[in-house]
Amino acid sequence: MGQHYSLQLGICYGKKLSTTSKMDEETLDLSKDRISNLPDEILVSILSLLTMKEAARTSVLSHRWRYLWAFTGRLEFQRPSKELRDFERCRLVKCVNQVLQSHKGQTIDKFEINFDVGEGYEHCIDRWLTFALAKKVKRLELNLFYFAPYSALGNYTLKPKILCDSRLDSLTTVLFNHVNVTGEVIQTLLSRCPFLEMLRVSNAMSLVDLKVSGPSLKLKRLEIVNCHELDYIEISALSLVSFKYKGQVTIISIKDAPCLAEVIFEGSYACLLNNGSWYSCCLPQLEKLMLDMTCEKFSRLPKFPSLRNLKQLELFLDVSRARDLLCLMSLLNASPLLHLFELRLLNLNRREQGQPKEWEVQPMHEHLKVFQLSGFVGCRIDTELVLYVLSHAGSLQKIVIDPLSPYAKKSSRECWECDEALLARINARKLEPSLRPGVELVVL
Amino acid sequence: MSSSIASSSSSSSSSSKKEKKISLKTSDGEVFEVEEPVAMQLEIVRSFFADNEDVTEQTVMPLPNVSTAAMHGILEYCRAHEEFRRRMPEAAPEEEVRAFEAGYVDRKSNEELKEMILAANYLNISKLLDFLTGVAAKRIENKSVEYVRAFFGVENDFTPEEEANLRREYEWAFEGVDED
Numbered sequence: 018m019g020q021h022y023s024l025q026l027g028i029c030y031g032k033k034l035s036t037t038s039k040m041d042e043e044t045l046d047l048s049k050d051r052i053s054n055l056p057d058e059i060l061v062s063i064l065s066l067l068t069m070k071e072a073a074r075t076s077v078l079s080h081r082w083r084y085l086w087a088f089t090g091r092l093e094f095q096r097p098s099k100e101l102r103d104f105e106r107c108r109l110v111k112c113v114n115q116v117l118q119s120h121k122g123q124t125i126d127k128f129e130i131n132f133d134v135g136e137g138y139e140h141c142i143d144r145w146l147t148f149a150l151a152k153k154v155k156r157l158e159l160n161l162f163y164f165a166p167y168s169a170l171g172n173y174t175l176k177p178k179i180l181c182d183s184r185l186d187s188l189t190t191v192l193f194n195h196v197n198v199t200g201e202v203i204q205t206l207l208s209r210c211p212f213l214e215m216l217r218v219s220n221a222m223s224l225v226d227l228k229v230s231g232p233s234l235k236l237k238r239l240e241i242v243n244c245h246e247l248d249y250i251e252i253s254a255l256s257l258v259s260f261k262y263k264g265q266v267t268i269i270s271i272k273d274a275p276c277l278a279e280v281i282f283e284g285s286y287a288c289l290l291n292n293g294s295w296y297s298c299c300l301p302q303l304e305k306l307m308l309d310m311t312c313e314k315f316s317r318l319p320k321f322p323s324l325r326n327l328k329q330l331e332l333f334l335d336v337s338r339a340r341d342l343l344c345l346m347s348l349l350n351a352s353p354l355l356h357l358f359e360l361r362l363l364n365l366n367r368r369e370q371g372q373p374k375e376w377e378v379q380p381m382h383e384h385l386k387v388f389q390l391s392g393f394v395g396c397r398i399d400t401e402l403v404l405y406v407l408s409h410a411g412s413l414q415k416i417v418i419d420p421l422s423p424y425a426k427k428s429s430r431e432c433w434e435c436d437e438a439l440l441a442r443i444n445a446r447k448l449e450p451s452l453r454p455g456v457e458l459v460v461l
Numbered sequence: 462m463s464s465s466i467a468s469s470s471s472s473s474s475s476s477s478k479k480e481k482k483i484s485l486k487t488s489d490g491e492v493f494e495v496e497e498p499v500a501m502q503l504e505i506v507r508s509f510f511a512d513n514e515d516v517t518e519q520t521v522m523p524l525p526n527v528s529t530a531a532m533h534g535i536l537e538y539c540r541a542h543e544e545f546r547r548r549m550p551e552a553a554p555e556e557e558v559r560a561f562e563a564g565y566v567d568r569k570s571n572e573e574l575k576e577m578i579l580a581a582n583y584l585n586i587s588k589l590l591d592f593l594t595g596v597a598a599k600r601i602e603n604k605s606v607e608y609v610r611a612f613f614g615v616e617n618d619f620t621p622e623e624e625a626n627l628r629r630e631y632e633w634a635f636e637g638v639d640e641d
Binding site: 049050051052053055056059062063064066067068069070071073074075076077078079080081082083108109112115 | 575578579582590591594595597598599601602603604605606609610613614615616617618619624627628630631633634635636
């Protein structure tokens with residue numbers, strides 16, 4: 018690239034004051050193609066903001082641009098349509114191979130495989146991983162995505178050898194979906210990735226025992242999702258801030274996690290919290306708790322010990338069988354510092370009418386500022402709950418009511434503009450006379 | 462914030478004399494008197510004054526690679542950021558910055574944008590350069606080769622055969638491109 022002179026003037030200019038008179042004679046380079054004369058780094062920085070496809074197309078612009086795209090640091094291979102046909106898959110695999118072959122950068126920031134690679138290409142995936150690790154990848158995402166998630170067919174198994182043969186100290190984020198990993202492989206990964214901050218493992222049917230521990234573990238976020246064969250999780254992670262578990266009942270033992278502030282539980286495990294052993298050690302320190310208990314019909318809450326640092330609480334409940342929700346108040350009582358309470362209700366029975374119970378004003382929950390309720394219909398159960406919060410939360414500033422079911426997609430917001438939503442909004446507005454001054458009611 | 466910006470040409474009024482100004486001369490001969498903290502955002506200016514002891518306040522620094530039009534754009538950006546920094550030294554008011562940048566870039570044509578990228582590179586203002594390259598990337602998102610070539614003003618030095626071969630080689634990259 019030695020032929021691009023015009024801007025080198027600028028780079029060395031600051032040091033060459035004595036040539037001022039000469040500089041005065043220099044005028045703007047009037048050639049048309051001045052952008053191409055910019056240094057490689059700047060052009061590559063533009064290309065790095067594009068998708069890989071867009072960047073690859075710039076190889077056709079001119080000889081100057083021919084290989085610039087091959088220096089970009091984000092290699093992302095995503096599926097074009099829902100289900101891949103064999104020839105499409107074959108083409109995608111070829112495309113990955115071609116891009117890796119022509120890549121010229123020293124390092125890559127992100128390597129993502131996000132398509133159904135299928136059977137017969139395991140050796141390719143091995144090679145891709147080895148390539149990415151050799152290029153000191155920071156963010157590794159392997160989402161092999163199967164349409165028949167429970168079939169063992171085509172599941173790629175990550176071999177420990179690949180991890181052992183490469184240096185892993187560049188990795189900060191690892192996301193594996195439909196990648197067969199065992200507890201040992203994860204332990205190898207953790208012990209050889211000193212800078213790993215985020216690990217997500219989902220749909221790994223070979224994961225049975227998981228031990229997350231290590232003396233120099235930097236891990237901050239851990240997510241284990243739908244690993245249905247999992248029997249046991251043990252966590253000792255000094256830097257861990259956030260932990261998410263979605264799936265069936267299993268034994269989760271959090272032994273040592275002094276920084277853990279956020280916990281998210283979904284699936285049957287969330288419904289059976291009361292027999293879990295995890296909360297004895299970490300509940301008191303939590304600042305944010307999210308429980309999605311919708312895999313069962315809600316009847317009662319487990320008895321929570323004190324959540325004395327909890328500031329944010331999110332609950333998803335299927336209340337099709339609930340007679341009232343006043344049992345939730347025990348949770349508020351257990352969390353004296355709660356600031357934001359988000360409650361998402363599924364299947365609220367709008368026919369549950371009757372006179373909602375009314376309360377004396379009795380400020381108890383002094384820190385609660387925002388109460389957000391989705392799935393509101395305006396029956397006795399939800400109205401009663403709102404009235405309770407209004408009379409017991411002395412510092413409340415805002416109530417947000419969303420009549421849309423928490424699982425409804427955004428697109429259905431418009432077709433939801435039917436009688437039911439209108440009715441729910443009218444019902445929500447009826448709460449206005451019960452508002453104290455200073456409390457804002459927002460109806461979505 | 463434009464109200465607080467001093468006039469950019471060489472008319473020196475008597476009242477605002479206490480602030481130190483630095484004179485910068487663009488390729489077409491116009492001299493800008495720029496408040497020192499703003500001018501120091503231009504790395505090339507900062508190192509010019511840091512590395513050369515024989516320069517005085519009267520020195521007019523020539524910037525032969527920067528047009529007057531690009532200079533106006535650059536100073537508008539740098540002054541706004543200096544104003545943000547002065548008002549909130551610890552953390553920039555993010556929303557305001559974003560609103561300013563969005564409005565700022567809306568008013569720039571593709572030609573002006575390119576001119577400013579070249580100038581920002583020459584003047585070595587990394588923050589502005591990052592911002593402008595981001596804007597350029599946005600403007601060529603999902604566009605055809607022809608569009609991108611015209612956008613950057615790239616002279617195509619491939620023969621038709623060479624280009625056709627390349628397109629065949631990277632066939633996968635040419636699926637689903639937006640109409641220009």
